[in-house]
Amino acid sequence: MLFDMKRSEQAKERRRFFQDPDRENLHWVWRTYLKQKTPWMIVMLVLIVGQGVVYQQFLALTEGGLRVIFENGTVAQLLWVSAVVFAIFVLRGFLSFATPRISAWLTSEIVLEIRKDIISNLLRLDLAYFDRTNSGEIIHRVVAQANALGTFLGQTSVIAVREAVTVLVVSGYLIYKSPLLFAAALIAIPSVALSMQFVGHRIRSLQIGVEKATSDYVTNIEEMSSGMRTVKITGQEEYEQDRLFNASGLIRTLNYRLLSTQALIPPLIDLITAFVFVIVIAGGGYLILTDTSGMDAAGLITFLLGLAILFDPIRAVANYFAQLQGILVMLDSVCAHLKLNSALALAENPEQDIDTQSDFVLEDVTFGYEGEEPLFRDLSLRLKGGEVTAVVGPTGSGKTTILSLLTRLYDVGDGKITLGDADVKDLDLERFRKSFSVVAQDIVIFNDTIKENIRYARTDASDEEIWAAAEAAEIAPLMRSRGDTPLGPKGSQLSGGQKQRIAIARAFLNDAPIVLLDEATSALDQGTEDRIQAAMQRLTKNKTTVVVSHRLSSVMNADQIYFLENGTLIEGGTHEELLQRDGLYAAMFTAQKQGYD
Missing domain, CATH: 3.40.50.300 (P-loop containing nucleotide triphosphate hydrolases)
Structure with a gap:
C-alpha cells in the first residue's frame, strides 16, 4: 500500500510541468547569472513593452481607419491614419533592432560565465571524477549545454517575454473592446494547458535520451581520434565506422522523435485558433445583427485582427515552454556538475x-x-x-x-x-x-612548439632556462631543428622517446x-638512457x-x-x-x- 502511494506520488511529480529540482535550478540561475544583470533586463522590458504598445495602437488606428471608410470620412483623414500606422511600425522596427542587440550581448555573457564556472569546478574536482566520467560528457557539457543554456536564457527568453507582453497588451485592448467576446475566446486556455503538459512530459524524457546519446557519441569520436594509430594498424576502420554510424543513427532517431513531438504544438495551436475564430465570428456577428452590444463591423474586424495578432505570439510562447522542458534537463545536468565537490578533504x-x-x-x-x-x-x-x-x-x-x-x-x-x-x-x-617534479608515463603534449611544451612546467621561465632544461634532457637538438613547428595533436609527430625527453626537460625546468x-x-633506447643517466643524477x-x-x-x-x-x-x-x-x-x-x- 505504502509502495503504491509512493509510486503514485512519483508519477504525479513527473507529470508536473515544473518539478521541485527545476524550481531550485531556476532560482539558482536567477541568483547566479541573471540577478546581476537586472538593469539591462529592465531596459529590455521597457523596449519590449514599447513593442506591445505599438500593436495596441495599430489596432486602435486600424479601427479608426475602418470607421473613416465605413462612415464616409475624408481622404485626408485616411492618409493621416495610414501615416501614423507607418510611423509606429518604424518605431517598432527600431525597438525590434535594439532588443536583439542587447539580448545577444546578454546571451554571450551568460554563455561565457557558465563555461567559466563549469571549467573552474572541473579543475577543482579530484582525479576520481575523471576516472568515472566519459570525456564526451565533459566536452558536451562545456560546449553544447553551456551554449544552449546561454542562448535560451538570453535570446530565446527575451523573445518569449516580448511575445508574452504582446499577448498581455493586445489582450487588454480586446477585453476593453468586448469583455464578452474575449471571455468566449478564453475557452481555449484549458486545451492549451493540457496540450503543453502532455507534450512537455514527452519532450523531457526524449531530451534526456538525446543528451546521453550525444555525450556518448562525442566520447566515441574522442576515443577513435586518440587511438587512430591502433585503428589503422589493426585494420579496424570498418568497425569504427559502424560504431560511429550506429551512434549517429541513435542520435538521429531520438532527435527525430524530439522534433516530431515539438511539431505537435503548431497544429494544436492552429486548431484551437480556428475554433476560437469560429466562436468570435459567430458571437460577434450575432451581437451586431441583434444590435445588443453596440459593436459594429469595424469593431468586429478589429477584434478579429487582434486575435490574429495574438495567436502568433501564443504559438511562440507555447514553443518556448516546450523547449523549456529540454532546457531544464540540460540545466539539471549543469547544476549537478557545479554542485560536485572534490572528494579530497581540505x-x-x-x-x-x-x-x-x-x-x-x-x-x-x-x-x-x-x-x-x-x-x-x-x-x-x-x-x-x-x-x-x-x-x-x-x-x-x-x-x-x-x-x-x-x-x-x-x-x-x-x-x-x-x-x-x-x-x-x-x-x-x-x-x-x-x-613535486613529475616525469610520468602518460605524458601530456600540446599541439605547440617543443619550447612551449617545456615551458608548461613553469610558465614564467625565461628562454635561457628552457634551453638549459632542453640541453639537460637531450631534446635541444630536436628543438633547434623543429623551431616553431607545432608537434601535432597530443604530440602525434613525436616518438615515445622524444615525448619522454620533453617530460624530463619539464622536470629540470621545474626543479622541485x-x-x-x-x-x-x-x-x-638503452643508448639514450645511458647518455641521459648523468643528467638524471643531476636532477635527483x-x-x-x-x-x-x-x-x-x-x-x-x-x-x-x-x-x-x-x-x-x-x-x-x-x-x-x-x-x-x-x-x-x-x-x-x-x-x-x-x-x-
Whole structure:
C-alpha cells in the first residue's frame, strides 16, 4: 500500500510541468547569472513593452481607419491614419533592432560565465571524477549545454517575454473592446494547458535520451581520434565506422522523435485558433445583427485582427515552454556538475610550511579505486628524504598508485601518509603539489612548439632556462631543428622517446625538491638512457626521489628498493641486499638481464 502511494506520488511529480529540482535550478540561475544583470533586463522590458504598445495602437488606428471608410470620412483623414500606422511600425522596427542587440550581448555573457564556472569546478574536482566520467560528457557539457543554456536564457527568453507582453497588451485592448467576446475566446486556455503538459512530459524524457546519446557519441569520436594509430594498424576502420554510424543513427532517431513531438504544438495551436475564430465570428456577428452590444463591423474586424495578432505570439510562447522542458534537463545536468565537490578533504587551516627534506611515511595504508576491491591493505613504507627510493614489481602491483597517493591525487581509505611530522591531508594542497617534479608515463603534449611544451612546467621561465632544461634532457637538438613547428595533436609527430625527453626537460625546468619518476625512461633506447643517466643524477641530487620502473637495471643505484606484488610489500632493501635474498626481485632481475643479453 505504502509502495503504491509512493509510486503514485512519483508519477504525479513527473507529470508536473515544473518539478521541485527545476524550481531550485531556476532560482539558482536567477541568483547566479541573471540577478546581476537586472538593469539591462529592465531596459529590455521597457523596449519590449514599447513593442506591445505599438500593436495596441495599430489596432486602435486600424479601427479608426475602418470607421473613416465605413462612415464616409475624408481622404485626408485616411492618409493621416495610414501615416501614423507607418510611423509606429518604424518605431517598432527600431525597438525590434535594439532588443536583439542587447539580448545577444546578454546571451554571450551568460554563455561565457557558465563555461567559466563549469571549467573552474572541473579543475577543482579530484582525479576520481575523471576516472568515472566519459570525456564526451565533459566536452558536451562545456560546449553544447553551456551554449544552449546561454542562448535560451538570453535570446530565446527575451523573445518569449516580448511575445508574452504582446499577448498581455493586445489582450487588454480586446477585453476593453468586448469583455464578452474575449471571455468566449478564453475557452481555449484549458486545451492549451493540457496540450503543453502532455507534450512537455514527452519532450523531457526524449531530451534526456538525446543528451546521453550525444555525450556518448562525442566520447566515441574522442576515443577513435586518440587511438587512430591502433585503428589503422589493426585494420579496424570498418568497425569504427559502424560504431560511429550506429551512434549517429541513435542520435538521429531520438532527435527525430524530439522534433516530431515539438511539431505537435503548431497544429494544436492552429486548431484551437480556428475554433476560437469560429466562436468570435459567430458571437460577434450575432451581437451586431441583434444590435445588443453596440459593436459594429469595424469593431468586429478589429477584434478579429487582434486575435490574429495574438495567436502568433501564443504559438511562440507555447514553443518556448516546450523547449523549456529540454532546457531544464540540460540545466539539471549543469547544476549537478557545479554542485560536485572534490572528494579530497581540505584542511580548514592548512599548514603552509612544508618540510620537503623529511621522510614520506605510509602507515597502515588501505586504498582501493572506486568500485574495486582494495589494492593496498595495511601497507607501510618509508621513503627517506634526500634519498632515491625505487618501487618495483609486476604490472598491477600498485607502483603508480603509490605516486598518486603521495601527491594526493587520491586520499587513502584507512591509515595515513605523513611528510615529516605532518599528515599530508593537513598541508596546503596547492603548495604541497608545487613541491613535486613529475616525469610520468602518460605524458601530456600540446599541439605547440617543443619550447612551449617545456615551458608548461613553469610558465614564467625565461628562454635561457628552457634551453638549459632542453640541453639537460637531450631534446635541444630536436628543438633547434623543429623551431616553431607545432608537434601535432597530443604530440602525434613525436616518438615515445622524444615525448619522454620533453617530460624530463619539464622536470629540470621545474626543479622541485621532490622528484617522482614514473617509468621515466621506459620509451628510451638503452643508448639514450645511458647518455641521459648523468643528467638524471643531476636532477635527483640531494632531492627526495621516488622511482617507479619495470626496468630493474635503472634502479640498481637506488638507496632503497621496495618490491610489490598485488598491492603487498614483498621485500625491501638495496640492490645487493635483494639479490642476496634470492627472492622475487632477484628472479625478475635475472630474467631481465638474460633478456637483454
